[in-house]
Every structure is written in structure tokens, then in C-alpha cells.
Amino acid sequence: MxxxxxxxxxxxxxxxxxxxxxxxxxxxxADIFVRYERLAGxxxxxxxxxxxxGTPITVxxxxxxxxxxxxxDRYHPKILETWEKLGITSWSIYTTTLTENHYATxxxxxxxxxxxxxLEKRTADQLYDPEAxxxxxxxxxxxxxxxxxxxxxRGDQCDxxxxxxxxxxxxxxxxxxxxxxxxxxxxxxxxxxxTKFQDQLGEWLAKQTHWRRNVLNFSLGWITEGLQxxxxxxxxSWGVPVPVEGWDAKRIYVWFDAVIGYLSATREWAQNKGExxxxxxxxxxxxxxxxxxxxxxxxxxxxxxxPAMLMGHGEYELPYEVAANQYVNFSAGQKQSKSKxxxxxxxxxxxxYSADTVRFYLTQIMPETADSEFxxxxxxRANNDILIATWGNLANRVISMIHRNFDGVVPATGExxxxxxxxxxxxxxxxxxxxxxxxxxxxxxxxxxxxxxxQLANRYLDDRAPWKAVKTDREHAAETLATALNVIxxxxxxxxxxxxxxxxxxxxxxxLEGSIEDGxxxxxxxxxxxxxxxPRPLYVKIxxxxxxxxxA
RNA sequence: GGCAGGGUAGCUCAGCUGGUCAGAGCGCACGACUCAUAAUCGUGAGGUUCGAGGGUUCGAGCCCCUCCCCUGCUACCA
Numbered sequence: 018m019x020x021x022x023x024x025x026x027x028x029x030x031x032x033x034x035x036x037x038x039x040x041x042x043x044x045x046x047a048d049i050f051v052r053y054e055r056l057a058g059x060x061x062x063x064x065x066x067x068x069x070x071g072t073p074i075t076v077x078x079x080x081x082x083x084x085x086x087x088x089x090d091r092y093h094p095k096i097l098e099t100w101e102k103l104g105i106t107s108w109s110i111y112t113t114t115l116t117e118n119h120y121a122t123x124x125x126x127x128x129x130x131x132x133x134x135x136l137e138k139r140t141a142d143q144l145y146d147p148e149a150x151x152x153x154x155x156x157x158x159x160x161x162x163x164x165x166x167x168x169x170x171r172g173d174q175c176d177x178x179x180x181x182x183x184x185x186x187x188x189x190x191x192x193x194x195x196x197x198x199x200x201x202x203x204x205x206x207x208x209x210x211x212t213k214f215q216d217q218l219g220e221w222l223a224k225q226t227h228w229r230r231n232v233l234n235f236s237l238g239w240i241t242e243g244l245q246x247x248x249x250x251x252x253x254s255w256g257v258p259v260p261v262e263g264w265d266a267k268r269i270y271v272w273f274d275a276v277i278g279y280l281s282a283t284r285e286w287a288q289n290k291g292e293x294x295x296x297x298x299x300x301x302x303x304x305x306x307x308x309x310x311x312x313x314x315x316x317x318x319x320x321x322x323x324p325a326m327l328m329g330h331g332e333y334e335l336p337y338e339v340a341a342n343q344y345v346n347f348s349a350g351q352k353q354s355k356s357k358x359x360x361x362x363x364x365x366x367x368x369x370y371s372a373d374t375v376r377f378y379l380t381q382i383m384p385e386t387a388d389s390e391f392x393x394x395x396x397x398r399a400n401n402d403i404l405i406a407t408w409g410n411l412a413n414r415v416i417s418m419i420h421r422n423f424d425g426v427v428p429a430t431g432e433x434x435x436x437x438x439x440x441x442x443x444x445x446x447x448x449x450x451x452x453x454x455x456x457x458x459x460x461x462x463x464x465x466x467x468x469x470x471x472q473l474a475n476r477y478l479d480d481r482a483p484w485k486a487v488k489t490d491r492e493h494a495a496e497t498l499a500t501a502l503n504v505i506x507x508x509x510x511x512x513x514x515x516x517x518x519x520x521x522x523x524x525x526x527x528x529l530e531g532s533i534e535d536g537x538x539x540x541x542x543x544x545x546x547x548x549x550x551x552p553r554p555l556y557v558k559i560x561x562x563x564x565x566x567x568x569a
Numbered sequence: 570g571g572c573a574g575g576g577u578a579g580c581u582c583a584g585c586u587g588g589u590c591a592g593a594g595c596g597c598a599c600g601a602c603u604c605a606u607a608a609u610c611g612u613g614a615g616g617u618u619c620g621a622g623g624g625u626u627c628g629a630g631c632c633c634c635u636c637c638c639c640u641g642c643u644a645c646c647a
Contacts, residue, residue, distance in 0.1 A: 030647070039647065073646050154645040235573055235642080242572080247644070270645080312647060313574085322644095343574070344641070381594090387575055387582085388640055395581070395595085402595060406608055414605030421604075462583080465593085475609055484604040498604095554606050 020306065023299040024051050024063040025279040027311040028114070031067035031092045032077040034362040035099045037391055039312065041379040042342040044105045046460050047310035049380065050340075051107040052514035053455040053463075056538040062299055064282035066112035067093045070256045071271030072154065079194075085255045089115065095364070102367045104376065104517045110286040114257075114278055118288070122281035123274040124260040126330060127207075127249075131261075135329035136207045136249070143252075144172075144184050144199035146192040152252035153184070153192055153199055160187030204252055207259070209273070211244040214325040218244070221324065221335065229386070231313070232341045236320035244321070249273040276323040279307075280333070306337035308458075313341045340458040343384035345391050361391065371557065373516040374400045380464050380515050397559045408471045408508065409556045412523060414478070415501045416552040422487045427502060428495035429545030437500040440477050443470055444507040445540045451511050452538055460515075467511040474504045503542045510536060519555040526550040 026047040029035060035044075051063045068074075069089045078085045093113060100106060112119070130136045144153045158172035172184030184190065185201070192199050219240045225233060249270045250259055256268030280300060287295040299305045309319050319339050327333045366375055378396040381403075382389040419425060433441070447470045454463035478501055487494035506527065513520040513533050524533050528548055 027647085032646090036647080042647085071646080076646075157645085231574055238572055239644090245644075251645075272645090314642070314647060316573095316642090317644070344647090346640075382581070390581075392581085398580095398595065401606090402608095405606060410605055410608045412605095414608075416605095418604050465583095468594085472610095476611090478604080479602070479610040482602080482604085485602095487604090552605085556606080558606055558608095 020054075020059040021298065021302070021304060022054055022059055022061045023279075023283065023305055023307045024054075024061055025307060025309045026063065026065040027309075027315055028066055028068035028275050028278055029096060030071060030073045031069050031089045031096060031113070032073045033092060034095055034364055037361045037363055037366060037379065038345040040099075040103060040105075040363050040375075041345045041383055041389075041391075042312045043310045044100075044103070045376055045379055046340065046342065046383060046458065047308075048105045048107050049460050049463075049514040050308065050310070050455065050458060052517065053452065053538070055107070056510065056513065056534065056536075057452060057456075058537060061107075062109040062283065062286060063107050064110050064112075064279055064286060065108065066110070066114060066278055066282055067096055068271065068275050068278070069093070069114045070268075070274060075253065075255050089113065099363050099367075102372060103363060104372045106517075110282050110289065112278075112282050112285055114274060116281070116285060118285050119274070119278060119281040120257050122284060123257045123269060123277045126277050126280075126326065127269060127273075128260055130209070130326065130329045131207075133329060133331065135210050135213060135325075137210055137246070138205055139208050139246075139248075140203050140205045141248075142185075142201045143204050144190070145202040145204075146194055146197050146199055148195040148197040149192065151194070152202070152204060153194075155184040157193045158184040158187060158190050158199055159193055160190035162187070206248040206250045206267070208246040209249045209322070209325065209329075210246050211321070211325055212246055214328055215240065215244050217328055218321060218325060221328075222320065228339060229341065231343070231386075232316055232320065232339050235313075235316050239317060239321055247322070272318055272322065273326075276318055276326065279309075279323075300333045303334055305334065307334060308338045308340065309336055311339065311341050313343050316341050338458065343386070343388045345379075345382065345384055346388050361393075370396065370400070370559070371518070373519045374404065374556065374559075376515055376517075377404050377464075380460055383461050385459065385461060400556065401558055403468070405554075405556045405558055407468055407475065408512065409519075409554065411471050411475055411478075411501075411508075412505050413552050413554060415498060415505055416526065416549055418483060418487075419498050419502065419549060420552060422483075422494065423498070425549045427543050427545050427547040427549065428499050430496045430499045431492070433496060433500065436477060436481065437496055440473060440500060440504060441540070443473050444504045447507070447511060448538055448540060455514065464512075464515050467508055470504065470511070471508055474501055474508075477501065477504075499543075499545065503540075506543050507540050509533065510538065510541075522553075523555060526553065 024047055027043050029039060047063065051061050054061045067089065074085045074088050078088045100111065144158055146153050155172035160170060161168050162170035170187060172187060190199050191197065222233065222236050222240060250267045251270050252266065253268050256271060257274045259267050259269055283296040283299055287293050311319055319336060324335050327335055378399045381399055382391065419427065447466055451463045451466035454466060478497065481497040483494040483497040486497065509520045509523050510533060520533060526549060527543060528550055529543065
């Protein structure tokens with residue numbers, strides 16, 4: 018019984034390189050999930066794209082003296098390159114928010130909500146920079162803190178005393194763009210009437226007991242505090258135009274259009290393959306489950322705002338799972354942040370380490386329940402002492418022995434001994450346990466299950482010592498090596514979601530027909546008589562002595 | 570300030586609804602083995618008992634209260 022899944026992954030802003038936190042928090046887990054679910058025989062559509070609107074883009078554009086469009090043209094390809102090199106290649110579609118289809122879909126949702134009474138116009142006073150001729154977000158206003166007198170306080174918060182501020186409270190306020198003194202000017206905006214969804218959202222959230230505790234508690238906290246209507250337009254010129262007469266000077270708020278991206282991307286996917294209505298199977302059918310992979314900062318947008326928009330629209334299904342991860346912190350206790358310029362970029366890391374090494378380590382420290390810490394020494398240790406020692410070496414020692422003693426041809430076996438039967442039973446069982454963990458979005462423990470099997474196989478080899486047996490009892494050795502190879506073949510599949518590159522190489526070496534994907538999530542023995550390639554090391558050991566001088 | 574998550578062996582972390590819950594991996598020590606990328610396998614030391622202090626209970630990392638520390642969010646930066 019196959020399931021139909023829509024996997025939605027948070028849209029990265031196309032304003033910089035991707036950092037390790039984003040990879041470990043959203044993209045690698047989503048990729049593992051999709052690879053597993055497809056192996057398990059489920060139909061999966063995976064969508065995302067580069068978010069090309071929003072303040073981060075315009076800020077970068079101003080800083081670099083180029084247009085927002087130029088920023089996107091510069092960084093979107095870098096993101097695509099990152100996917101390619103890191104093996105995040107399960108996308109059904111990876112698009113951008115600049116497509117005609119996305120603009121049309123966003124405006125369609127906007128008008129639908131307007132028509133159904135879930136959007137309202139309101140006027141509010143906002144700070145305005147008369148020199149730059151633009152309204153100022155709170156963070157773009159600086160001044161003296163009314164509480165502690167700190168002169169560099171930002172409009173939303175004072176970094177010195179930590180108090181939350183309202184930009185109009187600042188003493189001697191100035192615009193961060195021009196230094197001009199902001200003036201109050203009234204501005205009209207559309208608001209999403211979240212208050213109208215208070216009860217409906219509360220009831221819906223209460224039923225999501227399968228969600229991670231922090232995701233659920235955080236969302237329920239918003240409900241308990243009471244939702245507030247939220248402005249979904251901005252006084253800017255970069256973004257999706259407001260589809261209402263006389264609103265040419267404003268644009269739709271980036272978060273409103275970004276979440277709609279999941280829907281518009283699914284439509285684009287369907288168009289691309291020539292079945293323009295196929296997206297409906299994922300949005301209109303309750304049998305299809307939506308999974309969202311995001312960082313924890315995006316939780317409210319996916320558990321409150323987007324569901325409210327969908328409820329307001331009235332026809333589409335709501336999220337099934339919101340697998341929000343915590344953050345990956347860095348040695349100095351600094352958070353990984355684009356704006357502060359700290360941290361390790363994925364592309365940079367991939368210049369020094371193989372994609373599978375990076376994926377392996379990031380899966381091990383995946384911040385599923387709590388923030389975790391990235392340390393380059395630990396990455397090296399995980400590669401050398403676990404990935405290679407437990408798994409890479411297992412494959413290598415067995416294939417080497419088959420080459421040395423059986424000319425590289427997998428020996429046929431007769432009746433198996435109890436130890437071999439037991440080990441194969443363990444391999445079969447691991448498909449069930451690791452699969453269940455992956456399906457539940459527990460990627461660390463899913464990986465652990467496979468590593469346990471590798472350890473059992475190593476133990477089995479030591480117990481049966483085929484290198485010794487081959488001299489006295491060739492059939493005993495043949496059984497051992499064939500069995501071990503079968504378990505390695507199982508591990509190749511079990512580890513494929515996490516380690517797609519090296520398991521594909523191993524698959525080639527086994528000279529089996531088709532791809533790993535064709536085989537599915539199940540134990541399958543390697544036929545006796547198969548001629549193996551290799552042996553070759555699947556992973557490169559990292560020299561720790563030479564590494565010391567490298568940048569952190 | 571408010572809200573959320575976290576503080577468990579040297580390190581990174583598991584511990585679901587309270588009763589083998591004091592654990593895993595790495596590191597370390599010792600032993601075995603030598604097929605393998607000096608990899609593997611076994612054994613063991615290590616936590617003054619799970620941030621501090623109270624409390625509930627027959628029984629608490631797991632529940633309640635207070636305090637300390639770390640991280641994030643606080644609605645216009647992942």
C-alpha cells in the first residue's frame with residue numbers, strides 16, 4: 018500500500034551561500050526522507066525553490082550596489098550548485114518565487130482570501146525616511162534607548178539592555194539608510210485576519226499530537242497568547258504586486274508569498290510534465306500527506322499563518338507534519354548566521370570533504386530535539402572512526418577477501434548455519450526498524466540502526482574468521498563471505514538515503530543490474546556467481562595531523 | 570521582560586505516558602585477532618546519580634515550586 022506524500026522544504030533566501038545549519042536543519046533531512054520514502058515505494062513529490070523577495074534580498078542589493086534581481090541571479094545558481102554537490106537531488110522541482118506562475122498563484126490566493134473576508138484594509142502610522150522616500154522597518158531605525166541610554170539601539174530591541182522597543186520610542190531616531198530623521202506617516206495595508214482563525218487553528222493544533230513537542234508547544238503558545246491580525250503588504254517595490262487597483266506602490270509581504278510557493282511549485286511541476294492538473298492530487302485529496310522541513314524560526318509561518326491561509330482558502334489540505342529542527346551552533350557558541358557572517362558555508366566545506374562525509378556527520382548531529390554543535394574535529398573523527406571504521410572497512414574487508422580467495426566471484430552457498438541465518442534476520446529486521454525511524458523523521462536513530470547492523474556484521478566476521486577457515490574449510494569461508502556480502506548489500510540500501518554517493522559506487526562495484534532505487538527498501542541477496550568490481554575504498558581517511566593548520 | 574527548548578559519563582548526545590533509567594557512540598586502558606583504509610572483536614575504568622535547592626509519591630533525569638546557566642523566538646533577517 019503506497020502512500021502519496023508532498024514534501025515541502027523551506028525556501029532559502031537567494032541572498033547568500035547556504036550555511037551548514039540550513040543543510041543539517043532542513044535540506045539533508047528532507048532529502049533523506051524523500052530517498053527513503055521512494056525506496057519504500059511511496060509516491061513523493063518534493064518541492065521548494067529560492068525565495069527571491071523580502072528584506073534580506075533588498076538589503077544585500079543595497080549593500081552591494083546592485084538590483085534585487087542581480088542578487089538573485091548571483092546567488093540562485095550558487096544554491097543550485099550546493100544541491101548538486103551535496104547530493105540534495107531528490108527535488109521534483111526546485112524553482113524560484115520569480116515565476117509568472119508563482120505571481121499568479123499568490124495573487125489568486127490573495128484575492129480569494131479578500132473575497133471570503135479574511136483580508137482587511139487598515140491604516141497605521143509608520144516611520145518614514147523622507148530622504149530615501151521609503152517606510153522603515155523597525156530594524157532600520159536606530160537611536161538612543163529610552164531605558165538605558167545606549168546610543169546604538171535598534172528599533173525593535175536594544176542590544177545593550179535587551180529590552181524590546183517600539184521604534185517610535187527611540188530618542189533621536191535616525192534611518193539606517195540615510196541617517197535622516199524619520200517622520201511618522203500613515204500607510205494603508207491589507208491584514209490577514211488571523212483572529213478569525215483563533216479557534217479553528219487551536220482545535221486543529223490540538224490534534225497534531227504526532228508533532229515534535231517543541232513545534233506543538235510553540236504553536237499552541239501563540240494560540241494561548243491570542244493571535245493578532247497581521248499586515249501582509251509592505252511599502253516596497255520589490256515583490257509580488259498587490260492585485261488591487263491603486264496599490265501599485267506596494268507589494269505583498271514576502272512571507273505571504275513564500276509559503277504559497279509550496280502550492281505554486283507543485284503546480285509548476287505538474288505543468289512541466291504536461292499534466293497541468295496533477296498538482297490537485299497533492300492539495301485536494303485528504304489521502305495525500307504534506308510534510309514540511311524547516312528551521313525552528315519558521316515554525317509559526319508553517320503552523321499558524323500558512324494553515325490559516327489554507328483554511329481561509331477553504332479547499333486545500335493542511336500540513337500533516339512540520340518537522341522543524343533546532344539550530345546547529347558553532348564552536349564559539351556562536352550561531353550560524355548569514356547576517357553576522359560567521360559559520361561554515363556548505364560549498365566551502367565540500368571543498369575539503371566529500372559530500373557523504375559531510376552528510377554523515379550532519380546527520381549524526383542533526384538538531385532534531387535540541388540545538389547541536391558543529392565541530393570540524395568531530396566531523397573528521399566521525400569520518401575516520403565511525404564511517405570508515407565500522408562501515409567502509411566492513412565492505413572493503415569482505416570484498417577484498419572475496420577477491421583474494423574466490424577470484425572476485427561471489428561464492429554460492431548451500432544450507433546456512435544458524436549464525437548466518439541470524440545475521441540475515443538482523444539485516445531484514447533493520448529494514449523495518451530503520452525504515453520506521455526514517456518515516457517518523459528520526460534520522461539520527463535511523464542511521465544508528467544501520468550502524469548497529471554493520472557492527473553485528475563485523476562481529477560475525479570475527480567470530481567466523483573466514484581468513485582462517487579458508488585454509489581448512491573452504492565452504493565455511495564461502496558461506497561466511499557470501500552472507501557478509503549480502504548484509505553489505507542490505508546496508509548499501511539502508512544507508513543510501515544518508516550516503517547516496519558512496520552507496521551508488523558500491524552498487525556499481527557489485528555489478529548488479531539497475532540502480533539502488535530500482536531495488537526498493539528490502540533485503541535482497543547478491544546472486545552467487547556475481548563478479549565483483551573493486552575493492553576500492555569508499556571513503557577517504559582524513560589526515561588529522563595535516564588538518565590542524567586549516568581554517569575553522 | 571514574555572514565550573519555547575536545553576542543562577545526563579572527557580566529548581557529542583539517547584532516555585516515550587514516573588518503578589532493570591543510570592545508557593549509546595566516540596575517546597581512554599587492557600586483552601584477542603591479523604581479512605581489511607593500524608581497520609575489527611572482547612573486557613574495563615569513568616557520572617560523588619542525571620545544573621542547584623526544596624516538595625509530591627511506596628518509588629523521580631522523568632511530576633510540582635524556587636533559583637542559576639546556555640540557546641532561540643518575540644510577530645519586517647535563516
